[in-house]
Structure formats: structure tokens, C-alpha cells
Amino acid sequence: MKKINVLISGSGSLYGVAIIQSLLKSDLSLNLVACDTSARTLGLYLAHQAYIVPPAHQEELYLTSVLNIIAKENIHAIFVASSHELAFYSHNKLDVEKKTGVKVFTNLPETMNICNDKWLTVNFLKENGFYFPVTIRYPEDQDKIDEFIKEVQFPIVIKPRQGAGSQGLYIANQYENIHQLLENKQDIILQQYLPDDCGEFTTGICTGTNGRVLSGITLKRYLQEGMTMSADADDFTEITDYCKEVAEVLKPYGPCNFQLRLLNGKPYIFEINPRFSSSTGMRSLLGVNEAEILLRAEVLGETIRQNKILKCSVIRQYSDYLVPTEKIIMLQKGIHMEHNN
Structure with a gap:
């Protein structure tokens, strides 16, 4: 079995560390290459190789840096472990794959849009005959709020169309809450509360x-x-x-x-x-x-x-890891790091 060279970008995230730890348990012959924007991220020290890269919003610099790593390490596959880098890899996926032959495990923009916009998610589910929570938009559907509340009853969920986790999410239990929560807001959905x-x-x-x-x-x-x-x-x-x-x-x-x-x-x-x-x-x-x-x-x-x-x-319980300070300093200076894992 050939050795597979894998790049884990955004390797210091919770997902990045989990990917690396999962692959270290694998029976596959792997060379794990981690990259991140900060030398103080754990994934860089768990993988076999480590690189510091610019932030993904500096697209040209970031692309150049990633292509250099792909060439130097003969990368076969890329796992994207940072939510901040998903848009970059989505837009550049086909180009990177064509230029390098690597597998980039992320989605094209059309799929990303459906998933990232909760209004489009609901419409996808509805159009394809799947179960979906009753949903309206604000401010576009503000004239439908009374009808919506009559249909789904309180409590109702108010949250941004885009965003992850519970950030910006509110549960409204009475009519007075709604106007207060929606004041000066854009790109919001009101959604049926699922028990x-x-x-x-x-x-x-x-x-x-x-x-x-x-x-x-x-x-x-x-x-x-x-x-x-x-x-x-x-x-x-x-x-x-x-x-x-x-x-x-x-x-x-x-x-x-x-x-x-x-x-x-x-x-x-x-x-x-x-x-x-x-x-x-x-x-x-x-x-x-x-x-x-x-x-x-x-x-x-x-x-x-x-x-x-x-x-x-x-x-889940977070753990603490000891890392030699000189390794952090070397990465901060831009010196490529190879670990003896």
C-alpha cells in the first residue's frame, strides 16, 4: 500500500485535531501534514509535518502557500478543518484539483449555499419531499408573521439565515418578544419550534x-x-x-x-x-x-x-498538551517543522 500524504488545513480547530487523531489511529500508511495561521495551535504538533500559512482571506497568498505545500509534500488529499477556509476551498476546489490531482474534500458553491443559508435549506427539503420546519423570512415576509404564529403557535425560533451553533438564536414565547428581537434586523428567519x-x-x-x-x-x-x-x-x-x-x-x-x-x-x-x-x-x-x-x-x-x-x-473533556517552546518559535519564524511522530 502506497503512503498517502494528507494535508489538514485549519489543523488547530476542534475538527482539525479530531481528524489528525482519527488518522493517527488508522492502519493506512499516512504522512499527515498540518497547516494553520498560528503556531499556537495543537494540530501542528500532532501531525508529522507542520507549516504556517497566511489567512485564507488573503486569497492569492494563501493559494500560493497551499500549492507550495502540495508540491513539496506530494499531497494526495486535503481535509478542510477551518470554517474560515471553507469558502476559499469551495471556490477553488476544481482549479486546485485540476492543477495538482489532489482530492479536496469540500463542496462546490451551489451545495455550500443550500447548506449555509437556512432559508435555502428549508426550501431544498420542501421541494424534495422531506420533512421541514415551517419557516418564514424577515423582513421579506413580515406581513405573514401573524398567520405564521397562528399556524405554528409559540414558542418560535428566531435566528440568522447564516451562521452556526446557537449564535444569534432566540426563542420567543410571546408576541411582544418578536418585535423586540426583530428590531433593525436583516436576513432573519422565524421557524417552527421543534420539541x-x-x-x-x-x-x-x-x-x-x-x-x-x-x-x-x-x-x-x-x-x-x-x-x-x-x-x-x-x-x-x-x-x-x-x-x-x-x-x-x-x-x-x-x-x-x-x-x-x-x-x-x-x-x-x-x-x-x-x-x-x-x-x-x-x-x-x-x-x-x-x-x-x-x-x-x-x-x-x-x-x-x-x-x-x-x-x-x-x-468530551478537553486535555492539555506539552509542546517544546522552541518548536513554537521555529514555526513562528516560518521554519517548516518535521516531527518524529
């Missing part, structure tokens, strides 16, 4: 070329400030199969996460994140190593067989 009496679920679906589903796992998650801090894996096959159906229509590429709750026993997706998830590391522990699956399927051309998922719970 949480059955909990909230996150389903990870990995897809290959043409949206071919490679793996799926559903976790019941327990949140703190929008982040999954604990999760249960159980027999959630019906939810996983439903999200696979959605993925087969959406046809994302790489990792994709569906956030949902149950209404009358049916899965209602309210958010789709076309990227690695904060629960990537949890999934790997439970038997679904998404990064490894993508390399096996898309780089090596292997047939993927779904591993047995452990019926277990995972609790």
Missing part, C-alpha cells in the same frame, strides 16, 4: 463522488453553548437511513452533518453543515472514522463496509 422532549440528534453522512453514501452514524447529542459535549450512540438506524436519503438528493462531497429533532416521531432536519463536525472525534471512537473512510474510498478506490457502531456514550 426537544426526544432530544436532539446529529447525523454524520460521508459521501464520495456523485454523492455516493460511504458511511452514516447518528448520535443523540447533549449541548453546551451550541457544542456537543456528550453523545449517545444507539439504534438510530431509521434516522441515519433518512439522512442518507437526503444526502443522496443533495449530493454533497466529503463529510456532511444533519442536525434534527423528532416531531410526531418523524425526523425534521433544521440545519445541514457541509463539513467536519465537532463530534468527528466522537464518531471515530464509536467506530466510524470518517477521514479514513474518505481516503480509502476516494484515494485508494476501496469498497467501504460499514463498521459496527458501538452502543455507548461519549463525554
Whole structure:
């Protein structure tokens, strides 16, 4: 088996560290190359090689830097682990792949737009016959607010059309709250509240070329400030199969996460994140190593067989790592770092 050279960009994020740790457990022969904008990010010291790169919003400089790393390290695949870099890789994916032959595990802009804009997400679900929470826009649909409240009843969810986690999300319990929460706001949606009496679920679906589903796992998650801090894996096959159906229509590429709750026993997706998830590391522990699956399927051309998922719970606890100060100083000076992992 040939050695696969993998670039993990934004390697210091929670997702980046989880990708690296997942791949370090793999039986594949791998050379893990991490890059980040700051020398004080953990992923740089867990991988085999480390590089400092400019911020992705400096597009030309960033592209030059990444192409240099691809050439120097003979990179075969890129995992994008920073939400700040997703737009760059989405817009440059085809060009980078054509120039270098690497696999860039991210989505094209059309798919990103559907997922990143919650109004477009709802319309995608509606148009394709999937369950969806009743939703209106503000200010475009402000004349429909009374009718909307009559239909869905309180409480209702108010949140930005774009954004992740619970940032900017409010629950309105009475009419007076609404005008106060919407004052001077743009690009907002008002959405039917989905009950949480059955909990909230996150389903990870990995897809290959043409949206071919490679793996799926559903976790019941327990949140703190929008982040999954604990999760249960159980027999959630019906939810996983439903999200696979959605993925087969959406046809994302790489990792994709569906956030949902149950209404009358049916899965209602309210958010789709076309990227690695904060629960990537949890999934790997439970038997679904998404990064490894993508390399096996898309780089090596292997047939993927779904591993047995452990019926277990995972609790997240942050750890502290010792890093030699001289390594940080060398990276800050722009000196490429090779670790003896």
C-alpha cells in the first residue's frame, strides 16, 4: 500500500485535531501534514509535518502557500478543518484539483449555499419531499408573521439565515418578544419550534463522488453553548437511513452533518453543515472514522463496509498538551517543522 500524504488545513480547530487523531489511529500508511495561521495551535504538533500559512482571506497568498505545500509534500488529499477556509476551498476546489490531482474534500458553491443559508435549506427539503420546519423570512415576509404564529403557535425560533451553533438564536414565547428581537434586523428567519422532549440528534453522512453514501452514524447529542459535549450512540438506524436519503438528493462531497429533532416521531432536519463536525472525534471512537473512510474510498478506490457502531456514550473533556517552546518559535519564524511522530 502506497503512503498517502494528507494535508489538514485549519489543523488547530476542534475538527482539525479530531481528524489528525482519527488518522493517527488508522492502519493506512499516512504522512499527515498540518497547516494553520498560528503556531499556537495543537494540530501542528500532532501531525508529522507542520507549516504556517497566511489567512485564507488573503486569497492569492494563501493559494500560493497551499500549492507550495502540495508540491513539496506530494499531497494526495486535503481535509478542510477551518470554517474560515471553507469558502476559499469551495471556490477553488476544481482549479486546485485540476492543477495538482489532489482530492479536496469540500463542496462546490451551489451545495455550500443550500447548506449555509437556512432559508435555502428549508426550501431544498420542501421541494424534495422531506420533512421541514415551517419557516418564514424577515423582513421579506413580515406581513405573514401573524398567520405564521397562528399556524405554528409559540414558542418560535428566531435566528440568522447564516451562521452556526446557537449564535444569534432566540426563542420567543410571546408576541411582544418578536418585535423586540426583530428590531433593525436583516436576513432573519422565524421557524417552527421543534420539541426537544426526544432530544436532539446529529447525523454524520460521508459521501464520495456523485454523492455516493460511504458511511452514516447518528448520535443523540447533549449541548453546551451550541457544542456537543456528550453523545449517545444507539439504534438510530431509521434516522441515519433518512439522512442518507437526503444526502443522496443533495449530493454533497466529503463529510456532511444533519442536525434534527423528532416531531410526531418523524425526523425534521433544521440545519445541514457541509463539513467536519465537532463530534468527528466522537464518531471515530464509536467506530466510524470518517477521514479514513474518505481516503480509502476516494484515494485508494476501496469498497467501504460499514463498521459496527458501538452502543455507548461519549463525554468530551478537553486535555492539555506539552509542546517544546522552541518548536513554537521555529514555526513562528516560518521554519517548516518535521516531527518524529
